[in-house]
Amino acid sequence: xxxxxxxxxxxxxxxxxxxxxxxxxxxxxxxxxxxxxxxxxxxxxxxxxxxxxxxxxxxxxxxxxxxxxxxxxxxxxxxxxxxxxxxxxxxxxxxxxxxxxxxxxxxxxxxxxxxxxxxxxxxxxxxxxxxxxxxxxxxxxxxxxxxxxxxxxxxxxxxxxxxxxxxxxxxxxxxxxxxxxxxxxxxxxxxxxxxxxxxxxxxxxxxxxxxxxxxxxxxxxxxxxxxxxxxxxxxxxxxxxxxxxxxxxxxxxxxxxxxxxxxxxxxxxxxxxxxxxxxxxxxxxxxxxxxxxxxxxxxxx
Amino acid sequence: xxxxxxxxxxxxxxxxxxxxxxxxxxxxxxxxxxxxxxxxxxxxxxxxxxxxxxxxxxxxxxxxxxxxxxxxxxxxxxxxxxxxxxxxxxxxxxxxxxxxxxxxxxxxxxxxxxxxxxxxxxxxxxxxxxxxxxxxxxxxxxxxxxxxxxxxxxxxxxxxxxxxxxxxxxxxxxxxxxxxxxxxxxxxxxxxxxxxxxxxxxxxxxxxxxxxxxxxxxxxxxxxxxxxxxxxxxxxxxxxxxxxxxxxxxxxxxxxxxxxxxxxxxxxxxxxxxxxxxxxxxxxxxxxxxxxxxxxxxxxxxxxxxxxxxxxxxxxxxxxxxxxxxxxxxxxxxxxxxxxxxxxxxxxxxxxxxxxxxxxxxxxxxxxxxxxxxxxxxxxxx
Amino acid sequence: xxxxxxxxxxxxxxxxxxxxxxxxxxxxxxxxxxxxxxxxxxxxxxxxxxxxxxxxxxxxxxxxxxxxxxxxxxxxxxxxxxxxxxxxxxxxxxxxxxxxxxxxxxxxxxxxxxxxxxxxxxxxxxxxxxxxxxxxxxxxxxxxxxxxxxxxxxxxxxxxxxxxxxxxxxxxxxxxxxxxxxxxxxxxxxxxxxxxxxxxxxxxxxxxxxxxxxxxxxxxxxxxxxxxxxxxxxxxxxxxxxxxxxxxxxxxxxxxxxxxxxxxxxxxxxxxxxxxxxxxxxxxxxxxxxxxxxxxxxxxxxxxxxxxxxxxxxxx
Numbered sequence: 001x002x003x004x005x006x007x008x009x010x011x012x013x014x015x016x017x018x019x020x021x022x023x024x025x026x027x028x029x030x031x032x033x034x035x036x037x038x039x040x041x042x043x044x045x046x047x048x049x050x051x052x053x054x055x056x057x058x059x060x061x062x063x064x065x066x067x068x069x070x071x072x073x074x075x076x077x078x079x080x081x082x083x084x085x086x087x088x089x090x091x092x093x094x095x096x097x098x099x100x101x102x103x104x105x106x107x108x109x110x111x112x113x114x115x116x117x118x119x120x121x122x123x124x125x126x127x128x129x130x131x132x133x134x135x136x137x138x139x140x141x142x143x144x145x146x147x148x149x150x151x152x153x154x155x156x157x158x159x160x161x162x163x164x165x166x167x168x169x170x171x172x173x174x175x176x177x178x179x180x181x182x183x184x185x186x187x188x189x190x191x192x193x194x195x196x197x198x199x200x201x202x203x204x205x206x207x208x209x210x211x212x213x214x215x216x217x218x219x220x221x222x223x224x225x226x227x228x229x230x231x232x233x234x235x236x237x238x239x240x241x242x243x244x245x246x247x248x249x250x251x252x253x254x255x256x257x258x259x260x261x262x263x264x265x266x267x268x269x270x271x272x273x274x275x276x277x278x279x280x281x282x283x284x285x286x287x288x289x290x291x292x293x294x295x296x297x298x299x300x301x
Numbered sequence: 302x303x304x305x306x307x308x309x310x311x312x313x314x315x316x317x318x319x320x321x322x323x324x325x326x327x328x329x330x331x332x333x334x335x336x337x338x339x340x341x342x343x344x345x346x347x348x349x350x351x352x353x354x355x356x357x358x359x360x361x362x363x364x365x366x367x368x369x370x371x372x373x374x375x376x377x378x379x380x381x382x383x384x385x386x387x388x389x390x391x392x393x394x395x396x397x398x399x400x401x402x403x404x405x406x407x408x409x410x411x412x413x414x415x416x417x418x419x420x421x422x423x424x425x426x427x428x429x430x431x432x433x434x435x436x437x438x439x440x441x442x443x444x445x446x447x448x449x450x451x452x453x454x455x456x457x458x459x460x461x462x463x464x465x466x467x468x469x470x471x472x473x474x475x476x477x478x479x480x481x482x483x484x485x486x487x488x489x490x491x492x493x494x495x496x497x498x499x500x501x502x503x504x505x506x507x508x509x510x511x512x513x514x515x516x517x518x519x520x521x522x523x524x525x526x527x528x529x530x531x532x533x534x535x536x537x538x539x540x541x542x543x544x545x546x547x548x549x550x551x552x553x554x555x556x557x558x559x560x561x562x563x564x565x566x567x568x569x570x571x572x573x574x575x576x577x578x579x580x581x582x583x584x585x586x587x588x589x590x591x592x593x594x595x596x597x598x599x600x601x602x603x604x605x606x607x608x609x610x611x612x613x614x615x616x617x618x619x620x621x622x623x624x625x626x627x628x629x630x631x632x633x634x635x636x637x638x639x640x641x642x643x644x645x646x647x648x649x650x651x652x653x654x655x656x657x658x659x660x661x662x663x664x665x666x667x668x669x670x671x672x673x674x675x676x677x678x679x680x681x682x683x
Numbered sequence: 684x685x686x687x688x689x690x691x692x693x694x695x696x697x698x699x700x701x702x703x704x705x706x707x708x709x710x711x712x713x714x715x716x717x718x719x720x721x722x723x724x725x726x727x728x729x730x731x732x733x734x735x736x737x738x739x740x741x742x743x744x745x746x747x748x749x750x751x752x753x754x755x756x757x758x759x760x761x762x763x764x765x766x767x768x769x770x771x772x773x774x775x776x777x778x779x780x781x782x783x784x785x786x787x788x789x790x791x792x793x794x795x796x797x798x799x800x801x802x803x804x805x806x807x808x809x810x811x812x813x814x815x816x817x818x819x820x821x822x823x824x825x826x827x828x829x830x831x832x833x834x835x836x837x838x839x840x841x842x843x844x845x846x847x848x849x850x851x852x853x854x855x856x857x858x859x860x861x862x863x864x865x866x867x868x869x870x871x872x873x874x875x876x877x878x879x880x881x882x883x884x885x886x887x888x889x890x891x892x893x894x895x896x897x898x899x900x901x902x903x904x905x906x907x908x909x910x911x912x913x914x915x916x917x918x919x920x921x922x923x924x925x926x927x928x929x930x931x932x933x934x935x936x937x938x939x940x941x942x943x944x945x946x947x948x949x950x951x952x953x954x955x956x957x958x959x960x961x962x963x964x965x966x967x968x969x970x971x972x973x974x975x976x977x978x979x980x981x982x983x984x985x986x987x988x989x990x991x992x993x994x995x996x997x998x999x
Binding site for chain 1 (some may be wrong): 738792794798807930964977
């Protein structure tokens with residue numbers, strides 16, 4: 001293996017995990033852009049997505065769906081996490097819409113304790129083994145190996161992100177979302193149902209996190225009830241890196257973080273990996289205070 | 302603002318209500334302190350289940366014995382969650398210390414928790430056995446109340462190295478640990494001994510507990526072509542490391558300490574991949590001890606799969622049951638005095654003989670290997 | 684009306700007398716832990732409540748204070764009383780250094796920088812084996828000792844209770860003075876509207892730096908007491924959960940309110956202890972309780988609405 005081969009291999013490894021970060025980051029960034037809320041429970045929704053994915057996979061595997069199992073599993077998981085996201089929004093955040101800005105943040109932390117421990121008690125505290133959702137095939141190009149699972153993850157992620165992009169740019173609800181992100185008060189005066197649009201943002205964000213959770217489980221083959229913490233923190237970092245509130249920014253931020261992390265672990269030291277991730281974030285923010293693609297806020301009196 | 306004092310009052314009422322809940326019964330309480338929530342919950346629950354089983358069996362025995370006229374002693378477990386947080390561990394320690402019914406404590410799990418809490422137990426003369434904390438410093442603090450059944454890192458790590466280098470004849474080793482007290486201690490001691498025996502250590506890297514992606518690190522290791530990867534840490538990361546090693550088509554052998562010596566490891570790594578992995582563990586082959594077979598049966602019928610620290614918890618609790626029965630008084634000082642008078646305890650993981658520092662002198666390390674989904678006893682490490 | 688004036692004094696007297704009525708070491712020890720968190724919550728209140736800067740990495744401040752005392756004590760045998768001063772000042776400087784990115788960043792971008800700083804600090808503590816002892820941490824830290832009567836605090840609970848009570852009262856006294864000072868009013872202006880504040884001639888950089896500095900100072904005291912009480916410290920005590928919990932104490936107690944921070948810290952430290960009997964269900968119930976409390980008291984148990992409703996000129 002040449003140095004270039006190793007570098008390419010590290011790049012591919014980073015890219016795959018970066019795609020999953022990006023999917024989770026989208027949920028953070030959408031909710032933040034529209035409701036100015038850091039949804040700390042989002043990482044836990046991702047984790048629940050992984051568990052639900054396992055559950056649906058096991059159920060569907062015993063039915064007639066077994067031959068093309070991937071699609072229904074994805075669909076069921078995304079619907080279930082979307083529902084969870086809606087419930088969280090309805091019960092914990094909507095009542096606090098006009099409360100001080102940090103109140104929903106603390107409610108989010110409470111929800112995240114709740115989800116984490118609920119999963120621990122229901123599914124048990126041991127790591128669960130996640131079956132391979134497809135037979136792994138390796139494609140090798142001059143020592144660089146890509147698996148069909150990595151390709152699937154990349155394709156599904158890009159597909160979902162493109163879909164979202166079109167949804168936000170070209171549908172009526174998408175337009176309402178952008179209007180709300182711009183100026184909530186003006187938007188509500190224009191007859192936009194604020195509660196509805198925010199709920200939609202939560203639903204879409206949670207569905208994406210669910211898909212991310214499922215792919216995460218399939219990629220690493222083990223899931224645990226505290227997986228949401230680290231992945232959530234990384235995704236949040238990715239969202240800020242790209243400019244929080246900016247959808248393409250979150251995608252690029254996620255991929256960039258995954259790649260940089262992989263390179264740091266591969267070339268410098270794996271025990272300092274997270275330090276590098278955060279140092280890069282801080283450095284980027286010092287030069288671009290609103291992230292890579294964040295709007296430059298010019299304040300007017 | 303006007304309602305604030307009312308809420309203050311409500312909070313005060315609720316909080317004060319919980320301060321005064323102490324039931325007094327004649328049962329002897331044995332404390333079990335370990336992480337019961339959070340990322341290490343499984344390990345703590347396993348350990349406390351072992352303790353509970355020992356106490357339940359002692360109670361059954363006591364009922365039978367009562368017929369023949371022996372004074373029956375009834376035991377009860379007090380499970381306390383320390384969340385592997387040292388501050389919480391001290392709170393737990395104080396809770397045990399201030400409850401006169403608690404005569405002995407099994408715990409804590411993590412060395413970082415055992416360290417500050419052992420000072421509290423010592424000041425109150427409450428005897429403690431840790432079935433899991435392996436840091437050598439713990440028994441050097443000069444606390445008379447401190448005992449442990451676990452072998453220290455200084456024993457387990459080098460024994461593993463002796464087996465790997467001398468018996469397996471391995472020359473090139475890469476060492477990985479999870480940057481916890483347990484994992485790092487074990488890996489450091491392994492590395493030291495392996496070097497001494499002439500093996501080449503290709504490198505020593507740390508990973509983050511809770512992380513899932515070790516491919517970048519392994520991709521870096523692959524060109525070094527190690528014959529063995531030694532991992533200091535526990536099974537969730539261990540099984541992933543092994544899986545990703547094999548996914549990269551690396552043929553290196555895999556070895557770890559008692560942290561990976563559990564069937565969950567092979568379940569998570571899959572049976573085919575776990576095949577051939579070595580693990581060191583305190584004690585020899587449990588299956589050859591008749592008491593152990595019945596322990597495993599009873600445990601699995603009550604709690605499900607046997608956890609990896611269950612047997613250690615069970616043995617530690619049984620040390621106390623025997624001690625308290627012999628002391629025959631509900632008195633902490635008597636427990637401490639008696640535990641030192643009993644020369645040898647028979648446990649299912651081997652005999653337990655405490656030296657004056659409280660360490661288990663019988664530090665027999667067995668080598669186990671995963672073979673078709675089972676932990677197969679290979680033999681002594683040296 | 685006159686009676687109300689005595690309430691604070693009654694509370695203080697009750698706090699001092701409490702250990703004489705309740706001799707249960709566990710109860711006192713929980714209160715000592717609560718006391719350490721009260722100090723932390725007060726420190727964070729300065730940053731979050733007064734200056735309005737969201738800080739998600741306050742555990743780093745706590746850790747810095749604790750490790751500073753541990754290191755100066757172990758290597759240079761500085762006793763606790765000197766250690767408190769060293770820790771507090773060192774952590775204040777550390778806080779101000781951390782605040783430098785704050786000068787350029789605003790709002791939630793700053794929050795993620797503090798979060799990153801918190802994680803970096805924890806990983807550095809875990810990886811720099813030669814200085815911090817790595818995951819083992821540092822052990823053999825001296826407990827406080829009263830020099831005149833040669834009394835060692837050791838692992839008793841009561842002396843720490845009084846020690847921390849005195850520190851809390853001193854910090855509260857200091858913060859109350861600070862609230863209405865020029866700096867306190869500058870922070871409030873900064874919190875309400877950064878742009879308007881700077882237009883009024885407030886030095887924003889200075890206001891932000893001092894908020895981090897003073898917050899760090901208080902956290903340094905807390906860290907030092909914690910290290911001295913435990914006698915051993917390790918990175919386990921300073922993870923992200925600590926940052927989150929302290930923030931929850933501030934918000935749940937009441938943003939911008941001294942007594943809110945005190946109350947929030949008491950509730951969130953004692954409540955999990957009350958739930959001990961639920962063993963593995965404990966944190967689940969705790970999470971639900973947090974959400975419910977927030978829903979019922981969105982602006983905190985002891986909300987400081989008073990401060991905002993009051994026109995500024997009343998504070999002359």
